[in-house]
Amino acid sequence: MSASESFHAWWVSAESAELRDTTTDQLGEGDTLVRIEFSGINFKDGLALERRPGILKEYPMIPGIDLVGFVVESDLDLWQPGERVLLNGAGLGESHNGGLAQYARVSGADLISVPQQISNFRAAAIGTAGFTAMLSVLALEDAGLEPSAGPVLVTGAAGGVGSIAIALLAELGYEVVAASGRVDTASNYLRNLGADRIIPRSELSEPGRPLQKQEFAAVVDSVGSHTLVNALARLNYRGLATVCGLAQGPDLPGTVLPFILRGVHLIGINSVFAPRELRERAWQRLARDLNLDLLDSLTRSIPMSDVGASGAAILRGELRGRTVVDVDA
Ligand SMILES: NC(=O)c1ccc[n+]([C@@H]2O[C@H](COP(=O)([O-])OP(=O)(O)OC[C@H]3O[C@@H](n4cnc5c(N)ncnc54)[C@H](OP(=O)(O)O)[C@@H]3O)[C@@H](O)[C@H]2O)c1
Incomplete structure (x- = not known):
């Protein structure tokens, strides 16, 4: 990915929330670049997209507290290009640019491997x-x-x-x-x-x-x-x-x-600052104990263009189960 190539990202500012063309040099600090495949709509994402106070620590910012995708490049030995990774919280979509985009630059220490039994789509459905x-x-x-x-x-x-x-x-x-x-x-x-x-x-x-x-x-x-x-x-x-x-x-x-x-x-219960060991333990248990067919039954997928409407809907208590965002759709 060259620094001048553009991709899609939602941006929230004091005045608006909108889908915009973005380049990797706008993503901010981080030792690891991730190509995102899926994100999701959580209650907190609804608050951020609706520009309610207290979620986004500065404007403008890309919202989205979840991402699932592939490592593009990392300065850490921990990750190789192509590895499947996920991130929940840890400041994503709150204090630094988040997952409602096709790329994110993050701290690799916050990423964990997607358990082998779980597809990237289902990992985002869990979120x-x-x-x-x-x-x-x-x-x-x-x-x-x-x-x-x-x-x-x-x-x-x-x-x-x-x-x-x-x-x-x-x-x-x-x-x-x-x-x-x-x-x-x-x-x-x-x-x-x-x-x-x-x-x-x-x-x-x-x-x-x-x-x-x-x-x-x-x-x-x-x-x-x-x-x-x-x-x-x-x-x-x-x-x-x-x-x-x-x-x-x-x-x-x-x-x-x-x-x-x-x-x-x-x-x-606080998921945002959960230590790495607890994150890995929880995801291993999800891989073991969550019926993935049931997970599919509580999940729907939306394109990036529907993110704004879904953010408002979750705050009205209208979304059921989980909403995955296909960032390429
Ligand atoms: N501490 C953490 O780390 C952490 C992590 C994830 C989420 N959360 C928080 O957990 C909450 C749920 O998150 P979520 O993503 O599951 O949101 P969600 O999908 O919107 O679910 C919230 C559910 O609460 C019920 N509800 C909504 N308004 C209500 C009201 N006025 N009175 C009583 N019940 C109401 C609704 O269920 P019914 O329609 O079935 O009544 C609604 O579907 C949010 O406050 C979120 O910020 C915290």
Whole structure:
């Protein structure tokens, strides 16, 4: 790739988000050049594309917190040209130019190999959302959770993190209860992923009593706010909660009672700064435990021209499962 040859990239500035011709010398710092094949639309990408504050650390910037593709060239011995690599987070599409482009220049230390069993398209379908779902499951396992402990609640069930969390937990033998705002339209979809029971998210999204009937061994939450507080109030004695998201809100309007009277544990999940060892562990487990046919059933692909509309749609809670961006289409 010569420095003067142009390719497509989304750029977000203070005034606009648009697809533009770009050259590699506009990509910024990094020891490794990657030819991207696929990126994706995560909630955070929606925030960046809609120019909401707090995601992009400077303007103009290429958004996109995920990329999957091939190494073109690297200053590191770690990578050879042609190797299949992926990157989730680590500042991509936040503090440096991201994955919604045909090329990225990144720090090679942040890349990991795409597991052999997973195609590049499927790796993008997993993306940060699936990686985070896996981190949540690993955290529950590390805290001692086993399927015999009882049902696991997944909030934001039809979203990216929620859908993949359901598929993973069901595959691992857990009884899964899905909380969704789309009971009417997504019940078949959620059952197909492995949900045993579906409850309307309205059951959790309003203020509730600080302690409620104990019914869940754990919760995988990507919603926050009253939903998380009500889920905590329904956990069994010594129940576990992972929290990674704020689709309802960043507030935590609850009491300490579930913690001090039921010994409930709240575990924070952050995918962006996950150390390399944990990234590799999570991706190996995804290769082992995620049913790839189910993954296909929760994935759709869009061309670069649809990225702006999909970014707005994910913030309205309208996207289901995962949306892969084919950066060459
Ligand atoms: N900590 C991390 O490292 C990390 C990593 C990945 C994602 N996240 C966060 O996790 C969240 C989910 O990400 P995602 O990519 O899965 O997004 P997503 O695909 O948009 O999924 C979010 C889901 O939450 C539910 N929801 C939306 N608005 C809601 C509301 N007002 N009240 C209750 N539920 C609502 C919807 O599910 P239903 O339609 O089924 O109700 C929606 O599909 C985001 O906040 C994201 O920033 C954090």
